[in-house]
Amino acid sequence: MDFLVVFERELLTFRRRFWRYFFAGMVNPLLLLTAFGWGLGRGIQLEGVSYLNYVVPGIIALSTMNASFTSVGVALNISRRYTKTFENYLVAPIEAHSIVLGKVLGGVLRGLLSAAIIVVLAHLYGAEVSLSAEAVATILATSFLFASLGMLVGMLIWSHEDMNTFNALFITPMMFLSGTFFSLQAVPAWVAALIKLLPLTHASLCLRAAMLGREFPTASFAVLLAFALAFFLASILAVRRSSQ
Amino acid sequence: MIRLKALTKYYGDIRAVHSLTFSVARGEVFGLLGPNGAGKTTTIRMLTTLTKPSSGRAWVAGYDVVEEPLAVKRRIGIAPQHLNLDGELTARENLEFHGRLYHMPRSERRRRIQELLAFVGLEERADDLVENFSGGMKRRLLIARALMHSPEVLFLDEPTVGLDPATRRKIWDLIRSLRSEGVTVLMTTHYIEEAEQLCDRVGIIDRGELIALDSPSQLKRRLGSFTVEVYHSGRAERRFFPTREEALEYGAEHARCDACDFSVRETNLEDVFIELTGRRIE
Numbered sequence: 001m002d003f004l005v006v007f008e009r010e011l012l013t014f015r016r017r018f019w020r021y022f023f024a025g026m027v028n029p030l031l032l033l034t035a036f037g038w039g040l041g042r043g044i045q046l047e048g049v050s051y052l053n054y055v056v057p058g059i060i061a062l063s064t065m066n067a068s069f070t071s072v073g074v075a076l077n078i079s080r081r082y083t084k085t086f087e088n089y090l091v092a093p094i095e096a097h098s099i100v101l102g103k104v105l106g107g108v109l110r111g112l113l114s115a116a117i118i119v120v121l122a123h124l125y126g127a128e129v130s131l132s133a134e135a136v137a138t139i140l141a142t143s144f145l146f147a148s149l150g151m152l153v154g155m156l157i158w159s160h161e162d163m164n165t166f167n168a169l170f171i172t173p174m175m176f177l178s179g180t181f182f183s184l185q186a187v188p189a190w191v192a193a194l195i196k197l198l199p200l201t202h203a204s205l206c207l208r209a210a211m212l213g214r215e216f217p218t219a220s221f222a223v224l225l226a227f228a229l230a231f232f233l234a235s236i237l238a239v240r241r242s243s244q
Numbered sequence: 245m246i247r248l249k250a251l252t253k254y255y256g257d258i259r260a261v262h263s264l265t266f267s268v269a270r271g272e273v274f275g276l277l278g279p280n281g282a283g284k285t286t287t288i289r290m291l292t293t294l295t296k297p298s299s300g301r302a303w304v305a306g307y308d309v310v311e312e313p314l315a316v317k318r319r320i321g322i323a324p325q326h327l328n329l330d331g332e333l334t335a336r337e338n339l340e341f342h343g344r345l346y347h348m349p350r351s352e353r354r355r356r357i358q359e360l361l362a363f364v365g366l367e368e369r370a371d372d373l374v375e376n377f378s379g380g381m382k383r384r385l386l387i388a389r390a391l392m393h394s395p396e397v398l399f400l401d402e403p404t405v406g407l408d409p410a411t412r413r414k415i416w417d418l419i420r421s422l423r424s425e426g427v428t429v430l431m432t433t434h435y436i437e438e439a440e441q442l443c444d445r446v447g448i449i450d451r452g453e454l455i456a457l458d459s460p461s462q463l464k465r466r467l468g469s470f471t472v473e474v475y476h477s478g479r480a481e482r483r484f485f486p487t488r489e490e491a492l493e494y495g496a497e498h499a500r501c502d503a504c505d506f507s508v509r510e511t512n513l514e515d516v517f518i519e520l521t522g523r524r525i526e
C-alpha cells in the first residue's frame with residue numbers, strides 16, 4: 001500500500017490548491033465552448049446532432065488529457081531536476097510501481113476535476129450530453145493513460161525546454177486532430193487511419209458515443225486501455241532505470 | 245557496516261570516483277574529506293543506491309547496493325547536500341510522509357516527530373510551509389528527516405553547511421550520541437574542525453581517489469605533529485616535525501634575517517589536507 005502514501009501527498013496539495021486548480025481549469029473550457037460550441041457551432045449539425053453536443057465530448061477528452069499529462073509531467077520534471085524531492089522516493093524502501101501508481105492517481109484526480117468542470121459548464125451552455133457509466137469509465141481511462149504518459153515523459157526528459165517541445169509536437173496536435181472538433185468521416189480514409197494511431201482519438205470516439213447514447217466502441221476502449229497499460233509499465237521501467 | 249571494493253564511477257569521460265576501497269565499522273563515524281568535485285557526493289550516491297557504479301562493488305549493512313537496493317534502503321538514512329525537502333508541505337508533514345514511507349506506526353511517528361522537531365528547534369515552525377524556511381532551518385529539518393526512521397547507517401553530505409555555531413555544535417553532539425547508540429555514520433564535510441572533532445577515521449579523496457585514510461590523530465602524526473612556519477619577505481614556508489624541539493630548531497635556523505620570523509604550532513588536519521592535495525579546503 002506504499003502507493004497510498006505517494007498518492008496522499010499529491011492529494012494534500014490537491015486539496016490545498018483546489019480553488020486555484022478549479023478556476024484555472026475553467027478558462028480553457030470556457031474559451032473552447034464559447035468559440036466552437038456557441039460561436040462557430042450555432043446552427044451547425046454534425047453526425048446528426050448539434051455541433052455543441054458533438055464537440056463537448058471532444059473538449060472533455062482533450063481537457064482531461066491536458067490536465068492529467070501536464071500535472072504529472074511538469075511536476076515530475078520539477079521534482080527531479082529542481083527541487084530534487086523525487087529523490088526521496090528513490091531512496092525510500094518502496095517499489096517503483098508504488099511511486100508510479102501514486103503519482104499517476106494524483107494526475108487522474110486532476111483529469112477528473114477538469115472533466116467535471118466541463119460537464120457542468122457544458123450543461124450551462126445548453127448541451128444535451130449524458131454522463132453514462134461508459135462515459136465515466138472512458139474519462140477514468142483517459143486520465144490514467146495521460147497521467148502515465150506524463151510520468152513516462154517526465155522520467156525520460158530532463159530539460160524543461162524538451163518538455164515544451166514534446167507538448168508542441170505531440171500533445172497540441174493531438175488536441176486538434178483526434179476527432180475532437182471534427183468527424184473522422186469527413187477526412188480521407190488514410191488520414192483517418194493515421195489519426196486512429198493517436199490515443200486521444202479513441203478517447204473522443206468512446207466519449208462521444210457514450211455521451212450521445214450511441215453504441216459504445218469497445219475496440220476503441222480496448223485500445224485506450226492498452227495505451228494506458230503500456231505507458232504505465234514503461235514508466236515503472238523508467239523509474240527503475242533512473243539510477244544511472 | 246559499509247564496505248567498498250574498487251568502487252568506480254565514470255560520467256562519460258569524467259572519472260568521478262576511482263577504485264575506492266575501504267570499510268566503515270559499525271558505530272563508527274567516518275568522514276570523507278576532499279576538495280570540490282573530488283567525488284564525495286558521487287560516492288554517497290552509489291552507497292545509497294541512487295547512482296549505479298561503473299564498476300566495483302559496495303555493501304551497506306551487509307547488502308549489495310546494486311543487487312539488493314531495497315534491503316539497503318530500509319536500513320539507511322540520508323541527508324543530501326542539496327536541501328531536497330518538500331517545500332509544498334509543512335515541516336511536520338515532511339516528517340510524517342517520510343515516516344509512512346518507512347512503515348512507521350502512527351503512534352511512533354507522532355512521538356518521533358515531536359522529539360525531532362524539539363531537537364532541531366523547529367517546534368514553533370512545525371506547521372509552516374517549508375518553502376518559507378531559512379537555509380539553516382531547512383538543513384536542520386533535513387537532518388531530522390534522515391533520523392526519523394532510526395536508520396542503522398546514516399549518510400550525511402555536508403550536514404552543517406550554513407548552520408550557526410550553536411546549531412552546529414548541537415548536530416555534533418547528536419552525531420556523538422548516535423555513535424554511542426551504535427549508528428554508523430558516513431559524512432562529508434568541508435569543515436576541518438568538524439572532521440577533527442567528530443570522525444573516528446577520515447578518508448581524504450582527491451580527483452576520485454583515496455589518498456589517505458586514518459584517524460585524525462594518526463594522519464597528523466604521520467605528517468609530523470608539529471608545524472613550523474617560517475616567514476621571509478612575505479612568503480611562508482611550512483615544515484612538519486615529530487617533536488616541538490625539532491620544529492623550534494628548524495625555525496631558529498631558517499629565520500635568521502631581520503625581516504624573518506617563524507612560529508611553531510600543533511599540526512592540524514587542514515595541514516594534512518593541504519600537503520596531500522596541494523589545495524586549501526574552502
Ligand SMILES: Nc1ncnc2c1ncn2[C@@H]1O[C@H](COP(=O)(O)OP(=O)(O)OP(=O)(O)O)[C@@H](O)[C@H]1O
Nearest residue numbers: 255258259260278279280281282283284285286287
Ligand atoms: N550527474 C552527473 N553527470 C556528470 N558528471 C557528474 C555528475 N555528478 C557528478 N559529476 C562529476 O563528478 C565529479 C565529482 O562530483 P561530486 O559531486 O561527487 O563531488 P564532491 O566531492 O561531492 O564535490 P563538492 O565538495 O563540491 O560537493 C565532478 O567532476 C562532477 O562534475
Ligand SMILES: [Mg+2]
Nearest residue numbers: 284285286325
Ligand atoms: Mg558534494
